Amino acid sequence: MRTDDTARTADGVRRGLSARWFAWLLSHGEGFDREMYGAWKRDLLGPLTGTVVEVGPGGGVNLPYYDADVQWIGVEPNVHFHPRLRKKAAELGLDADVRSGLAERIDLPNASADAVVSTLVLCSVNDLDAALAEIRRVLKPGGVFVFIEHVAAPEASRLCRLQRAIKPLWGVIADGCRPDRETGRRIEAAGFEDVQIERFEAEMPLPVVRPHIAGTARKA
């Protein structure tokens, strides 16, 4: 169910009042993001080298964690984030290429990325399996997929029932987010090798988005 005014073109470009509002909202939560995920991001994003493709970078909260020598490509469907991403990357001295597009259809050649990054995005993509297949396709052999995502609570838990009950409303207020997605299980089934997943509870004000996973998966 989607009742907003967000316009989506065939190639996934999103603009409109609700896309603009979401861009504004997300661009003002950087301190909170650092508190919640800073330690994970330093560990997981800091060591990346070469060509790093980030899907759904939003307002660019991850940019400060990258080494200044990476070639960063951001694939972001919400065009209202683009000026901020370019400005922030320039301030950090990062070589950045900001593009429209979707994780499900990344406009890059096979085996062209040393790393692909997704933080708090896979809950929102329409076709998760297609997105994971695309991430694998663009990675070089030996390349790494890095993720931090909020996920479904354990099956049959009270929180899982709440996540399922609230999903239709949540999708409308949180830009298509599905709080009950079993993203970790789907990453494990997506054909990567050496999948390392850690579960943790983020101290979110709303329990529905507290269960998280963070980790890496390598392309053979």
Ligand SMILES: C[S@@+](CC[C@H](N)C(=O)[O-])C[C@H]1O[C@@H](n2cnc3c(N)ncnc32)[C@H](O)[C@@H]1O
């Ligand atoms: C909750 S925000 C997370 C932004 C950022 N990664 C972060 O950690 O703050 C979700 C982001 O995913 C983007 N997004 C939604 N659907 C997408 C898709 N199918 N492919 C790529 N990005 C998508 C949204 O535009 C938004 O920037």
